[in-house]
Amino acid sequence: MRKSARIAALAAAGLLAVSSLTACANDAATTASSDSGSKGGGKGEKVRIMVGGLDKVIYLPAMLTQRLGYFDAEGLDVDLLSEPAGVQAETALVSGQVQGAVGFYDHTLDLQTKGKHVQSVVQFSQAPGEVEIVSSKRTQDIASPKDFRGRKLGVTGLGSSTDFLTKYLAVRNGVNVGEFSPVAVGAGPTFVSALEKGSIDGGMTTDPTVATVIQKDLGKVLVDMRTPQGSQEALGGPYPSSSLYMQTDWVESHKGTVQKLANAFVKTLKWMSSHTANEIAEKMPADYSQGNKTLYAIAIKSTLPMFTRDGVMPADGPGTVERVLKAFNPNIKNATIDLGKTYTTEFVKKAAG
Numbered sequence: 001m002r003k004s005a006r007i008a009a010l011a012a013a014g015l016l017a018v019s020s021l022t023a024c025a026n027d028a029a030t031t032a033s034s035d036s037g038s039k040g041g042g043k044g045e046k047v048r049i050m051v052g053g054l055d056k057v058i059y060l061p062a063m064l065t066q067r068l069g070y071f072d073a074e075g076l077d078v079d080l081l082s083e084p085a086g087v088q089a090e091t092a093l094v095s096g097q098v099q100g101a102v103g104f105y106d107h108t109l110d111l112q113t114k115g116k117h118v119q120s121v122v123q124f125s126q127a128p129g130e131v132e133i134v135s136s137k138r139t140q141d142i143a144s145p146k147d148f149r150g151r152k153l154g155v156t157g158l159g160s161s162t163d164f165l166t167k168y169l170a171v172r173n174g175v176n177v178g179e180f181s182p183v184a185v186g187a188g189p190t191f192v193s194a195l196e197k198g199s200i201d202g203g204m205t206t207d208p209t210v211a212t213v214i215q216k217d218l219g220k221v222l223v224d225m226r227t228p229q230g231s232q233e234a235l236g237g238p239y240p241s242s243s244l245y246m247q248t249d250w251v252e253s254h255k256g257t258v259q260k261l262a263n264a265f266v267k268t269l270k271w272m273s274s275h276t277a278n279e280i281a282e283k284m285p286a287d288y289s290q291g292n293k294t295l296y297a298i299a300i301k302s303t304l305p306m307f308t309r310d311g312v313m314p315a316d317g318p319g320t321v322e323r324v325l326k327a328f329n330p331n332i333k334n335a336t337i338d339l340g341k342t343y344t345t346e347f348v349k350k351a352a353g
Helices: 003-015 020-029 059-068 086-094 108-110 161-172 189-197 211-216 228-235 248-253 255-273 275-284 294-305 317-326 346-352
Strands: 045-051 075-084 098-105 117-124 128-134 152-155 182-184 204-206 217-226 244-248
Touching: 003 108, 003 161, 045 059, 045 086, 045 255, 059 075, 059 086, 059 255, 059 275, 075 255, 086 098, 086 108, 086 244, 098 108, 098 161, 108 117, 108 161, 108 317, 117 255, 117 346, 128 161, 128 211, 152 161, 152 189, 161 182, 161 204, 161 228, 161 317, 189 204, 189 211, 189 275, 204 211, 211 217, 211 275, 217 228, 244 248, 244 255, 248 255, 255 346, 275 294
Parallel strands: 045 075, 045 098, 152 182, 152 204
Antiparallel strands: 098 244, 117 244, 128 204, 128 217
């Protein structure tokens, strides 16, 4: 992930007020950023997208679309910025710093209860892509989520989707959310370090962090949600996660641009469905493999089943997400959510046509 992008994102987020989000979003759409993390060809409409971890395999379509040249082909100049957690990408979006966020669909429901209307316009996945890891030092003590009580469990950030899913796994298995301690440890090296030092007893993360943990024998897989089958077993249904989501007002007023984004991402999803993990890995930035191309390809292969081929929201997905969030989140449990306003298939269906 690009250090300059993180610094730019944090500085901008601190300066922009939520009250000016519409104006800021429109300004950002027409103004280039000289310090963005990943730039397009410098031609066409400018769009800024914040990703909750550009190097995470679950968000792979964002950078892959850039690398395949599909943004440029649609006449877009897309700046991809990166934050370590999806909740920070959400903050960048609602503050008006960016026009789009690549993160978990569940944020659209959470934001609706707070009076902010955003929607998934391209659904990358049909499963979380997340794995609950248990430290190798705790495998005798933690055999299932029933054993979360009294444990320190790593999440990317408090209020993140890993935090949401960890709480749901606990509640579904009879453990109240106040009976364990979520610890914000990020992903990648910081997650690995937390396991090594014993700062956490386990935690939820994604590839390539999962592959690294297993290779180093620092932990074992407790719950695997990288496939639709794993999502069904752990959550009781399909769980649409990684997506491109945007403010509804912006989508309505920039339909041409949103259609171009959808066209580009759907091309990428189709390309992914017909290429191997090794071929995909070869297209990604060299530093994403962290010096081990074989392990990186393994991480991609393990996560590939989560992705859709057409960007369309799974039919039962929104209902599963709502049920999961209502199980532990009092704000959502007591709210009436209009699921139809949390996503749209208008653009991806045209892209496929």
